[in-house]
Amino acid sequence: MPKLKKHRGTAKRIKITNNKLVLRLRAGNKHFNQKKSAARKRATAVEATVRGKISKKLKQALGV
Numbered sequence: 106m107p108k109l110k111k112h113r114g115t116a117k118r119i120k121i122t123n124n125k126l127v128l129r130l131r132a133g134n135k136h137f138n139q140k141k142s143a144a145r146k147r148a149t150a151v152e153a154t155v156r157g158k159i160s161k162k163l164k165q166a167l168g169v
C-alpha cells in the first residue's frame with residue numbers, strides 16, 4: 106500500500122498547532138488595502154480557528 110500524500114493546496118492555506126487546532130487566514134487582507142481602515146486591516150490580520158466537521162476534514166486532508 107503506498108504512502109498517503111497530503112493535499113498540498115490545503116497545506117499552503119492552513120496551519121495546525123501543537124494542540125491540533127486548525128488555523129486559517131481571514132479573507133480581504135491581500136489587496137485594495139489603502140481604502141480600508143486600520144482597525145479593519147488589523148481584524149483581518151488575525152488568524153481564525155476552524156471548528157467542527159470542517160476541521161476534521163482538513164486534518165484528514167493533511168494526514169494528521
